[in-house]
Amino acid sequence: MFYHIGFSQQDLGEKPPEIALLSGEPERSRHLAHTYLQNVKLLSKYRGLDSYLGYLPSGKSILIATSGMGAPSLSIVVNELVQVGIKQIIRIGTCGSIQPHVKVGSVVISQGALCRQGAANDIAPLEYPAVADPFLTVALATTAQQLQYSHHLGITASVDTFYEGQERTESSANPYLQTWLLGITTQYRNLNILNYEMEAGTLFKMGSVYGFAAACICAVVAQRDEGEDVLIEQKSLAVERAIEIAVKTTSK
Numbered sequence: 001m002f003y004h005i006g007f008s009q010q011d012l013g014e015k016p017p018e019i020a021l022l023s024g025e026p027e028r029s030r031h032l033a034h035t036y037l038q039n040v041k042l043l044s045k046y047r048g049l050d051s052y053l054g055y056l057p058s059g060k061s062i063l064i065a066t067s068g069m070g071a072p073s074l075s076i077v078v079n080e081l082v083q084v085g086i087k088q089i090i091r092i093g094t095c096g097s098i099q100p101h102v103k104v105g106s107v108v109i110s111q112g113a114l115c116r117q118g119a120a121n122d123i124a125p126l127e128y129p130a131v132a133d134p135f136l137t138v139a140l141a142t143t144a145q146q147l148q149y150s151h152h153l154g155i156t157a158s159v160d161t162f163y164e165g166q167e168r169t170e171s172s173a174n175p176y177l178q179t180w181l182l183g184i185t186t187q188y189r190n191l192n193i194l195n196y197e198m199e200a201g202t203l204f205k206m207g208s209v210y211g212f213a214a215a216c217i218c219a220v221v222a223q224r225d226e227g228e229d230v231l232i233e234q235k236s237l238a239v240e241r242a243i244e245i246a247v248k249t250t251s252k
């Protein structure tokens, strides 16, 4: 049994899954498993890294796993998922838009990431590209188009902190934002980066180094050109759309 994910390959049945849908929140994982999959089995709830085994209507097995928040936690979970035989990982997350045209309620599919994440530097050099699997990424965008959900394909900024690293000042307990971070959101906006989140860059580098297909779809829950807050009342619909796109993509 793997120490953090709390299960082994032997727990994955006769048709072990090769695809994992990975979310930051255990509640999202539970909802996904119980709403979209059949014959769902809880594999583990250790440390909030809840994971489930389930089946699509086609009979294909799928693993639902939880990364926790941030790249260090994600890196541990992903390392162990690969050791139980996972070959394709789609992160289903939430994010903050930094572009006026990327609205709350829409989804962002990341083609690559500006990876400002310490954990990723333990896996590959800083300059190593953080790119998503192109086939899986196009498949997600195609599904989003078919479902007619508002979606954007582009570059994501993956950072280590929700407050300082995403230039939050009014809602942060830290009275002092380092000068190099002041104006960074405007800089990223001008570089055509679409959104902030906290895991995709490390996931993408791991995919290229370990040899699995990685992709990321995030529900937009904050509009950073308007404010710092997460718009909770619009979160569930956006997350549902991201989940639906990911599940439909894995069903093809």
Ligand SMILES: O=P(O)(O)O[C@H]1O[C@H](CO)[C@@H](O)[C@H]1O
Binding pocket: 023, 024, 025, 068, 069, 070, 092, 093, 094, 095, 162, 197, 198, 199
């Ligand atoms: O909703 P999840 O998947 O956790 O993703 C985003 O939300 C968390 C911060 O609120 C970070 O993990 C960030 O990447």
Ligand SMILES: O=c1cc[nH]c(=O)[nH]1
Binding pocket: 094, 095, 096, 097, 162, 166, 196, 197, 198, 221, 222, 230
């Ligand atoms: O603004 C946001 C919203 C969700 N997740 C993030 O990392 N940032």
